[in-house]
Amino acid sequence: MNRLSPFNVVSLTLGFAFLYLPMLILVIYSFNKSKLVTVWAGFSTKWYGELLQNEAFLDAAWVTLKVAVVSSTFATILGTMAAYTLVRGGRFFGRTLFSGMIYAPLVMPEVITGLSLLLLFIGIGMDRGVVTIVLAHTTFSMCFVSVVVSSRLMSFDRSLEEAALDLGATPFTAFRLITLPIIAPAVVAGWLLAFTLSLDDLVIAQFVSGPAATTLPMKIWSSVRLGVSPEINALSSILIALVSIGVITASLASKRHSLRIKREELAAARTT
Amino acid sequence: MAETVFAPWDDPNETPLITFQNVTKRFGDFVAIDDLTLDIFEREFFALLGPSGCGKTTMMRMLAGFENPTEGAISLAGKDIAGVPPNKRAVNMMFQSYALFPHLTVWDNIAFGLKRDNLSKDAVATRVEEMLKLTRLQKFARRKPHQISGGQRQRVALARSLAKAPKLLLLDEPLGALDKKLRQDTQFELMDIQEKTGTTFVIVTHDQEEAMTVASRVAVMDEGRIIQVATPERIYEGPNSVYVADFIGDVNILSGTAKPFGREMYQVDWGGGTLATAASAKPFSDGQSCHLAIRPEKISITADRPEADNAVQGKVLDIAYLGNLSTYYVELPTGQTIKAQTANTRRISRRTFTWEDPVWVSWTATAGVLLDS
Numbered sequence: 001m002n003r004l005s006p007f008n009v010v011s012l013t014l015g016f017a018f019l020y021l022p023m024l025i026l027v028i029y030s031f032n033k034s035k036l037v038t039v040w041a042g043f044s045t046k047w048y049g050e051l052l053q054n055e056a057f058l059d060a061a062w063v064t065l066k067v068a069v070v071s072s073t074f075a076t077i078l079g080t081m082a083a084y085t086l087v088r089g090g091r092f093f094g095r096t097l098f099s100g101m102i103y104a105p106l107v108m109p110e111v112i113t114g115l116s117l118l119l120l121f122i123g124i125g126m127d128r129g130v131v132t133i134v135l136a137h138t139t140f141s142m143c144f145v146s147v148v149v150s151s152r153l154m155s156f157d158r159s160l161e162e163a164a165l166d167l168g169a170t171p172f173t174a175f176r177l178i179t180l181p182i183i184a185p186a187v188v189a190g191w192l193l194a195f196t197l198s199l200d201d202l203v204i205a206q207f208v209s210g211p212a213a214t215t216l217p218m219k220i221w222s223s224v225r226l227g228v229s230p231e232i233n234a235l236s237s238i239l240i241a242l243v244s245i246g247v248i249t250a251s252l253a254s255k256r257h258s259l260r261i262k263r264e265e266l267a268a269a270r271t272t
Numbered sequence: 273m274a275e276t277v278f279a280p281w282d283d284p285n286e287t288p289l290i291t292f293q294n295v296t297k298r299f300g301d302f303v304a305i306d307d308l309t310l311d312i313f314e315r316e317f318f319a320l321l322g323p324s325g326c327g328k329t330t331m332m333r334m335l336a337g338f339e340n341p342t343e344g345a346i347s348l349a350g351k352d353i354a355g356v357p358p359n360k361r362a363v364n365m366m367f368q369s370y371a372l373f374p375h376l377t378v379w380d381n382i383a384f385g386l387k388r389d390n391l392s393k394d395a396v397a398t399r400v401e402e403m404l405k406l407t408r409l410q411k412f413a414r415r416k417p418h419q420i421s422g423g424q425r426q427r428v429a430l431a432r433s434l435a436k437a438p439k440l441l442l443l444d445e446p447l448g449a450l451d452k453k454l455r456q457d458t459q460f461e462l463m464d465i466q467e468k469t470g471t472t473f474v475i476v477t478h479d480q481e482e483a484m485t486v487a488s489r490v491a492v493m494d495e496g497r498i499i500q501v502a503t504p505e506r507i508y509e510g511p512n513s514v515y516v517a518d519f520i521g522d523v524n525i526l527s528g529t530a531k532p533f534g535r536e537m538y539q540v541d542w543g544g545g546t547l548a549t550a551a552s553a554k555p556f557s558d559g560q561s562c563h564l565a566i567r568p569e570k571i572s573i574t575a576d577r578p579e580a581d582n583a584v585q586g587k588v589l590d591i592a593y594l595g596n597l598s599t600y601y602v603e604l605p606t607g608q609t610i611k612a613q614t615a616n617t618r619r620i621s622r623r624t625f626t627w628e629d630p631v632w633v634s635w636t637a638t639a640g641v642l643l644d645s
């Protein structure tokens with residue numbers, strides 16, 4: 001192993017401090033006994049207990065979860081279909097335009113996306129609530145899914161699909177039995193991305209939600225405006241923990257998988 | 273009893289399995305296949321041979337249904353197959369990259385095509401077992417493609433493409449990824465399987481030895497056109513052009529002008545000091561430019577002037593020792609070099625010739641082929 005030079009040590013420390021110090025402080029203060037956020041008064045887990053009693057937060061969490069699961073599922077289906085058509089559809093009229101247009105929402109300011117969706121829902125006379133949030137989240141996260149899936153499709157060996165056709169599969173069967181299982185990791189990654197985007201969204205939800213539907217980020221935002229409470233810190237810490245567990249499990253699983261494949265390939269090469 | 277020779281291409285009563293009729297394929301402005309006409313017969317082992325980019329894969333893809341000809345017609349068993357999608361053709365292809373389905377086991381890879389035909393479970397299982405046995409893969413049925421070696425993968429790809437008993441099997445450089453020894457074993461295995469199953473094989477290769485070994489007929493291609501189609505023997509001994517002579521095996525080309533000299537005999541002025549005497553059934557006019565192609569193994573090398581139709585003196589420039597053979601590069605006083613090949617039939621014999629030795633190279637009037645282009 002190489003030793004790091006002092007310069008590397010300094011830049012590494014600074015960089016990671018910059019990234020993680022705010023979160024660390026948040027987590028530490030979530031265990032603060034005092035109600036005052038900035039004064040340390042000893043260790044306690046009471047805010048976690050109180051959080052579980054808080055119906056408003058629990059409701060908001062439930063709404064968020066529902067919205068995230070449903071919208072990311074729709075976004076994954078639509079995004080995968082779009083990616084498949086754009087990558088595999090051959091040269092059809094307007095393909096370049098469509099490929100460009102699928103990326104546009106990625107850079108579009110959320111305020112504009114939110115506003116235009118709001119105008120649309122008002123225009124067609126749709127009651128705002130959970131349904132409109134789901135629709136809005138599906139709209140903006142499907143392009144992220146499409147980007148993830150199409151980059152996988154571009155590196156996908158086309159001859160696998162041709163082999164399936166050659167063996168008598170219809171194009172749809174070839175997609176279902178060959179393409180989809182192979183690109184599944186990218187589809188799952190796209191789903192997870194859409195899921196976190198939906199969990200995370202505040203701006204668009206603010207625009208398109210109605211009085212009956214409040215998501216967790218909206219709830220946190222509105223409580224913070226009345227002053228930061230240790231309860232919010234506790235809630236945020238739980239979210240951080242959940243996300244970390246998710247990321248670590250996913251990366252460990254994929255690492256173990258690729259190690260196993262490599263081992264088996266080596267074993268196969270030896271027994272030639 | 274004389275064994276009947278397999279030569280349907282010489283029999284006017286035979287109808288070909290595949291016909292290319294003036295087929296042209298363009299990609300944009302680029303002409304990949306140029307007005308190509310060709311017949312391939314049932315039970316043939318037909319080899320397409322040519323340099324990289326000459327259109328071999330494109331021909332296969334047109335047969336499999338992944339590309340359609342821009343002009344002309346391709347028919348299979350008498351039916352025009354233009355527009356028939358790949359999944360509706362009784363043609364299977366073994367891909368250059370094998371294209372094994374990485375998430376399926378060897379067994380399921382082989383069963384994939386059979387399941388598409390709505391066969392019963394038992395029928396599928398029986399056929400898969402048969403294929404596993406044919407390709408000696410029984411032990412690996414439950415493995416995934418990444419868990420087997422390159423040679424085994426190649427056999428899985430073959431078994432998968434043979435499982436549906438296609439009328440025509442296309443093999444696109446099937447042995448390209450194997451090392452030389454495994455390659456030779458597999459070539460014989462392929463010939464064996466082809467004979468057992470009676471399937472028509474069209475194989476693409478850029479290895480001329482491979483084409484000569486396996487094929488009933490070889491087509492030599494260049495830039496989207498077929499230059500010559502013939503049996504391996506005919507292609508080697510009677511190439512129709514300098515391109516084919518040069519592409520298949522090693523050859524000496526003596527270029528010059530022809531001068532008729534008796535019945536089907538010519539003298540070639542090739543600037544080698546003496547005139548070369550050559551027999552040719554193909555007529556040449558007086559002064560017509562021509563090329564005399566002679567294989568190195570048909571040229572003898574001796575210390576003294578031999579009694580031969582053609583003999584010239586030179587000195588040994590270089591010797592390539594190949595184990596079983598040695599090739600001598602003999603430089604003539606005119607600066608030209610002639611390759612002569614001898615078999616090393618004796619072990620540890622003293623080399624007869626060494627560098628700079630003056631020698632005679634000689635060949636008979638029928639040793640070479642006289643070509644006009």
Ligand SMILES: Nc1ncnc2c1ncn2[C@@H]1O[C@H](COP(=O)(O)OP(=O)(O)O)[C@@H](O)[C@H]1O
Binds near residue numbers: 302304325328
């Ligand atoms: N889909 C395609 N689009 C454009 N050019 C192509 C396409 N497929 C093949 N070609 C071109 O056609 C020529 C012949 O290709 P190919 O049949 O693959 O050659 P080979 O298999 O003999 O090496 C090559 O020059 C290749 O670049």
Ligand SMILES: [Mg+2]
Binds near residue numbers: 328329
């Ligand atoms: Mg090729």
